[in-house]
Amino acid sequence: MPKSTRDDSHRDTRRRFEQWARNPQCQANVISAVHNIPMARVAEQETGRSTMGQSPFAIARGQAFEKSLFRNGGRLLLEALKRSRVLPDEAAGLADFRMRMHGGTCRNLDEALAGTADLLRRLAAKPGRPGRPWLVAGATVRIPGNTMLPEALLVIDALGIRHDESPPTLIVGEIKTYPDRGGYTDRQELATARAQAGVYVHGLDLVLAELDLTDEYRVARQGFLVLTRPGFNRPSIRVGEDLRYQAERAKRGFVLLERAAASMPGPSGTATPDSVIAAPISYSEACVSFCDRADTCRAKALEAGCGSVLGDDVARFLGATTLQRALDLLAGSTPANAAEQDLKRRMQDIEGLRSWR
Template identity: 55%
Template sequence: MGNGSGTAQGNTRARFEQWARNPLCQANTLSAVHNVRMADVARHLGYRPSFGQSVFALTRGNNFERQILRDEGARLLEELIRTDVLPEGAKGLADLRVRMNGGPLPSLEEAIEATKGLLGALADPSGPGSPPRPAIIASPTVLIPKGVMLPEAVLILDVLAVRYDRGRPELTVGEIKTYPDRGGHTDPHQLAGARAQAGIYLHALELLLAELGCGDRVRLRRTGCLVLTRPGSNFPSVRAGEDLRYQTERARRGFELLEAAARGLAPFESPGDDPIDAVARAETEYSEACLRFCDRASQCHAAALEAGNPAVLGDEVRRFLGEVDLGRAVALLNGGDPRTAGERDLLRRLRRAGSTAHP
């Protein structure tokens, strides 16, 4: 679920988000594509990892998911109907969770095949037998093809709501989080992160439906829902109608860029090359975003500071100074003569900024 339950789910989604936060860093790209944890690289280099999710948060997330999916998803179903994600009278739960996450399926491979089979049955209700018509699908599982991430990677979606009263079966992506829904006071950064994750899931479903050849018989809503908690309880609070168009396009474009980056990566020196050492040797590109997710951020910050990289003062400063390092920028501010075209341009912009600030 959204709190990272299930190694494959949390890992794959986190790898994409890790790459998206700093796609210019070759070491970061290598880490994400080849599934080499940057925490292990940091330990290899003698640094203490500083990121990770607490056992308490993971346990609470797992418990919340189990509670809202109990009794055919009764708690979640009631809230989805109340917010008009599902119509009155909707019922039925298809539980595609694996056993390690409290579900009935023995493996991810079976979950992947079960997801394909269920979506295919929804798209072709005239097929053999009596196809299931669940209102909720828990943990549908999608395979990301090799080439985007190496090896092949798996995305386990949190939940899908399915309604059948509008012609084609209509799927709504739901992202589950355990933080409380405080209406207009819910942390906007947390909401943005949840929407970004839901956008990844929506794009993954697009890919799967296209692979199955049933994209014209099953409708994917471009609005999703966030399943949060009611303050002080383990009951769900659904935020419906979350616009996911931008987040889905971000995921689509991101996967294209990540696949291109994967193709352009230099291979490991030999089959026996240590992946952790390979990431440690790769070129790095420091960004202020690194401070929020990368276990090597302190090392790269120190190296950038020593090199006079303007990024240590933030990405806006780096963009403003361009190719000019901090030492030369200070020299220009102190009256030094510009040496390059870039420095002359920077000096003009600094003077213009100064005259604007002091008319």
């Protein structure tokens, strides 16, 4: 079995799925996500710099928090999950499929993948066996099919198993280091964490079907988030996170992504940063929040007169009309077609609101 490689960190597909989902209209983004060519690499080649890299301090803090949760057989996290009633009082035992470099037991993702499938099969074959784990760290599943080239792997931060239910229930958990401030927790951060957990719910559905274990387990549509307590590196569990919509979104997304992957020319691994640079772009206001090429693409979009540089609502308002043409119409140009006529009328309606002031 090969040793763990740096490439393993790039085989976790969830990050690429989320990247694609933020702007699926952009062909460059699709190529980057499907062929696993990080936009940071593309931006470096294009402009000599990238800006979106995660802070090494944030990464180190996240890893330290996760290690503390799973230390001593996952004692800290098991206790927290029992306190919040995600798991019952009798819950005990951890199956650890995290990488060794992160404090786990697996040398690489292939080991984690085989170990997870083996665990699901063994538990289904002998449901009452003693010593069964109620918590799984780093459960790794492969999305069947060709969705991502060359493969689609998902690593689930924490997976609770309720053996006291029939069939046993799998409960997805996502670990984040930001503080749980009750009703004041950052809504965007929460939405992102739920989206990630929803991808795992969908991934588990697919993998159970592939393993012919659909009837042996139930995948809960409500998951849990593990956040920190404000000012402490101690876990705070948010229970009952509704993941139904997010799982549906992932289901639809993976189908669309599979179509996009299938329509791509050339076999897996043949795309390069140059392929991404050469592909058509479709700038949107979301780009600034996730893509290293946002500055470059915004400049191109501005030059082309795309309304999206002023926001997606403006782009929808303008339709196919460029910003430059919209300014001409405002300045008195005669509309060349029905669409321009309609746009001019709407802009004049807005102008008319001035008289209300």
